[in-house]
Amino acid sequence: MSKQSIERCLLLFLAIFTVWLFFQLFVTMVIPLYRLLFLGVYNRETGIVPNFIYIASSLLLSVIGVGIFFGGAHTVLNYYTALKLNVEFEKPE
């Protein structure tokens, strides 16, 4: 598998995650906020504010996790390529 292929796979993974992230944002934050502000629906059991903080922190952790995975995988790939390029054992004449 070439470096370019792996980079494209990582990018695809990032794209899928981004779509999932926006979907989660829409479902868990935008819709409840719309219902609260425009329809007056309020969840008495949990309370809207602690619910939002919980969801936002979860999503932020997801972003960081995926960022580390994407950036880290990219860096590991670059480091591996650099190792292959530069490391060579001295050979007899």
Place this chain on the structure above:
Amino acid sequence: MMSAGPATPAIKHYWFGKAYRDMLATIRSSLEMNFSSVAQYWQEAVESENPAVCFLFVAAAFSVLTFGMTVWVALVLIHVVIVSLVALFIVCGFLCVSLAEKCYVTFQGWTTICKHCGERIYRPEYQCSSCSRWHANLVPSSFGVLRHTCRCGQLLSCSFIGDRQNLRARCPHINCQKDIDASLDTRSSTSVICIIGPPSSGKTAFMIAAMQAISTYIAPRFLLKGRFSDTASAKFFQDEKRYITETGSTRKTINERPPAFNAVFESADGKYRQQVYFFDAAGEIFLTSDKLAGHHHFKHITGGIIIVDPFGLPGLKDRYSEKLKAAGLDSRITQEDLIDVVERFVIGMQRHFGLDPSKLIKSPYAVVLTKTDLGRLNQLLVPSVLANDQVALSNHIRKYVEKWGATSLTHFLDSKFENVQYFAASPITLRRKGEGFCAALKPGGLTMPLMWLLEKARDPLVKQSR
């Protein structure tokens, strides 16, 4: 002076040089690749018309720049730690093997002395069996723990564990660089015994008989078999022995380089080897102390024998000169005063071989009165009642030496040597044969002084039985 020579023609262990250069190049290269990836994603984000794709590439660039660089720092640290740990592991390996080798060599009492230049060899040079390059540092090091790789690719054992001793070896000293027998010279201990005495005192005859005594009487006691380690020694021994038995005298040592015997005594399994370097310093060498400078064997003397010709002492000279002249033996009596010779020897040792003038010489020196077969001196000097008491016998002989006018000699020996004992022995017994003489070797009488000398020098040859 050790050979400067070119750098060791071996390939240095990867983890001690190139690994660090490769690591730096990898770090630099990977950093450039990371920045290149960021720039590439940013460029694609700028060029993209679709906001979603633009966001994706900005996220990718941001991710590589922030999280990627954090991971890069961690990778660099891991790389440094791995390279350092591997190098440290190898350092521990070669230090352990090197220490084990030094301990083993010390335990065995092995010393290597070049038989050509007489210098002590701590690290012989070995020749690659494939390309003939000389390796000056074929020991466990950063070039390899158990084996070095020659530039030609040949693997060479570099420790006592392997077969390094089977390689061709030479003396590393720049003025010598002559071949040595590594399997023998680096795996045996060496006793260097010098024989000191004025011209015509019978040093060469003594040396022949002493060698015979070690081979015939001493070595078999410790289940060792002896042989000469070079053909020159064997030839000199045979020729001189024949000459002595046929003529009753030795050929004059005229060469400034002292004739020497280099013999090796080894056990049946070959594991125990002891070299004995016995040399007869030509009397003339001591007459001019400057001639001593070239004789490096003096540096490694483990013991010595001072030959006293009793008929050269004033007391006996006066009494026997007429009788010896009548018997045609006057030319065989030394004319040189022994104290002058020993004094020159000590001064030579101080001047040329680093002997501290303020200290006594610690090596054992046996003072041996020879030619005791003449004038029935043997009965006088070795009475049967003292034959088994070595110290009493030594004092008894010393009294006679002083009685015969050599008090200054005994006092001088006391002032310069810490460990001196007196013996009387006749290495050859003269017999009349027609107009001339013939002789028989009597090596048995030399066993006592030689055993004392070897024991006092803690020589491995006699240590083995303890």
